[in-house]
Amino acid sequence: MKTEKFKVGGMHCKSCEMLIKDSLEELGVKDISFEKEIITITFDETKISLEDIKKVIGKEGYKAE
Ligand SMILES: [Cu+2]
Secondary structure, eight states, X not given: OEEEEEEEETOOSHHHHHHHHHHXXXXXXXXXXXXXXXXXXXXXXXXXXXXXXXXHHHHTTOEEO
16 A cells, blocks of 8 residues: 655635545545645555546546646
């Protein structure tokens, strides 16, 4: 398992966080937490790449940096 921390732009409220959390949980991402615009996640890098995770966040309308 790998833990990564990066910035997500475009989040304004708790529902933005919940939306991202739900779509990442569907991918099997765990321990999702937010601190302002910074997201911290833990995932199995043999099953999903950070790039794919960021793409999913992009599809929800946010900008993962
Ligand atoms: Cu929002």
